[in-house]
Amino acid sequence: MVCGIAAVTMPKPSFSLRAEQSSAxxxxxxxxxxxxxxxxxxxxxxxxxxxxxxxxxxxxxxxxxxxxxxxxxxxxxxxxxxxxxxxxxxxxxxxxxxxxxxxxxxxxxxxxxxxxxxxxxxxxxxxxxxxxxxxxxxxxxxxxxxxxxxxxxxxxxxxxxxxxxxxxxxxxxxxDVGIITGQSGEQHFFINVADIHLSAKAGYYASKFKRFGNLCYVFGALRAFIGHTNWDLKVKVNGGEWEVFHKVTALCIGNAKFFGGGMKITPTADPSSGNLEVVILQDFKWYDFVLKLHKLYKGTHLSERNVSSRSHHQHCHYHTSSLRSSLPLPPLLQ
Ligand SMILES: Nc1ncnc2c1ncn2[C@@H]1O[C@H](COP(=O)(O)OP(=O)(O)OP(=O)(O)O)[C@@H](O)[C@H]1O
Missing domain, CATH: 3.40.50.10330 (Probable inorganic polyphosphate/atp-NAD kinase; domain 1)
Structure with missing residues (x-):
């Protein structure tokens, strides 16, 4: 069974992401x-x-x-x-x-x-x-x-x-197990949520605030917004046409539903379905994050105008390409 997701930064590819279902x-x-x-x-x-x-x-x-x-x-x-x-x-x-x-x-x-x-x-x-x-x-x-x-x-x-x-x-x-393939071909496996850009930075900063319990993830996200720039991302599924997503704040690939201490980021993901759910947050500012936080926890954010979600089935390959050439932080794998 192969359910693949790949992300490549362009114009000069700086890392690649490929998530696929491996052996259960x-x-x-x-x-x-x-x-x-x-x-x-x-x-x-x-x-x-x-x-x-x-x-x-x-x-x-x-x-x-x-x-x-x-x-x-x-x-x-x-x-x-x-x-x-x-x-x-x-x-x-x-x-x-x-x-x-x-x-x-x-x-x-x-x-x-x-x-x-x-x-x-x-x-x-x-x-x-x-x-x-x-x-x-x-x-x-x-x-x-x-x-x-x-x-x-x-x-x-x-x-x-x-x-x-x-x-x-x-x-x-x-x-199901997702696979991320790095630029040099090394593989990382994930069973929960893999994410890039703001949420990955938030996870990194959250580790500095663990003494605050679950709140560390909210503090981490707010810290990550400092100096953060949303990117324009191109997305291609199964070798189709490139589609542009403007001002992407985070791209999250869910095998399961939750990250960030209870945020239901990929609410329809099911770790035994053979599918991965991809949620893209666009044009989020720190105050959007605060105002929509309750929706993130409930998993009702998918109806927001600047949130899109897709479920990818077996044999699906998903590529993203940043319109920026700078190297993003590596994905956070949870
Ligand atoms: N003996 C150790 N000393 C310091 N760090 C460790 C040790 N053993 C493991 N770690 C690191 O601690 C990190 C965090 O641990 P863990 O995920 O168990 O707890 P947590 O961060 O409090 O929980 P969560 O990730 O669910 O929020 C792990 O990713 C691991 O790399």
Whole structure:
């Protein structure tokens, strides 16, 4: 299945974005019948102790005895604490190679994103040394971050005890994975929302304000508006004609619905539909952002005059080209 999105800056291409549906990942620990009916499994919990301004580490310590009680009878629980950015990727790759049955991200969207990228190496799924044909490693999540936006699409709260119960129940679902191909051909994988221009800058600045909880994303966006210039963007779908979008503030590619601590930016996205939803915000000033913030949270912004939305199906290729030649910030992948 191929659902592709590509963005290229012009006239001198400075980076390229290509998002496509890759092989589906499983979102939880087991198939349909819960854990009890299966032999002992290896579950690796990848914990970011610094998530949510340090709350993740504290909550995890409290959660661990409960986790052992609920899962320890059926699973080998391996706790792996990250030491810094990107470490979750290495832990995940190692766990998959060693034949883990599930790798479970414990933290926010940044940690989840790193774990997802750890499922891949050089553009392919990391192979397992476990040669059983039916064996695969599932992706799991205990949402314990600041925004925990990916979890919102499923209606999951930042409640680790509920998350443990979901894992115990063994509910499993297929999940689409988007692929961004950088200018030098390197690939990044995303399951939530990938975005460029203002919102990507906002995500960067939000990381400086995490002590304010979810509000960090609003502060980050307001900070990002300082010195921000909207661009004219050309868009081409499936090799068709170029279409110009004037004064683009942000282009957001949603596999799931939420970013920015609960903003329902791509409200019709569904991570198991095989489609990606692209939302383009145009000519937003900081005060538009403030005035329309409630609509962004509710997901009712699509009816606004300067917001457009498209859903892209399998085998769709989507190119954008900036009319400016300057290098934009790289996309933020959540
Ligand atoms: N030990 C560590 N020390 C410092 N930073 C870390 C460590 N481990 C992971 N990180 C980084 O912390 C970043 C943010 O973590 P995470 O997403 O879990 O929490 P958050 O930012 O509070 O939540 P959200 O992204 O949902 O708002 C990750 O992208 C990761 O690169």
């Amino acid at each position: 990942l499983d979102l939880s620990a087991d198939a349909t019948s819960g854990l009890a009916s299966h032999s002992r499994r290896d579950f690796v919990f990848v914990v970011n102790p610094k998530g949510a301004n340090g709350r993740t580490g504290k909550e995890w310590k409290k959660l661990l005895p409960y986790l052992r009680t609920r899962l320890g009878g059926h699973c080998n629980i391996c706790e792996s604490i990250t030491s810094g950015p990107s470490h979750a990727m290495d832990i995940t790759r190692e766990a998959i190679r060693e034949g883990a049955d599930a790798v479970i991200a414990v933290g926010g969207d940044g940690t989840l994103h790193e774990v997802v990228n750890g499922f891949f190496w050089a553009g392919n799924l990391v192979p397992s040394l476990d040669r059983r044909p039916e064996h695969s490693t599932a992706l799991g999540l205990i949402p314990l971050g600041t925004g925990s936006d990916f979890a919102r699409t499923f209606g999951w709260k930042n409640d680790p005890y509920e998350a443990v119960e979901r894992i115990v129940r063994g509910f499993k679902s297929k999940l």
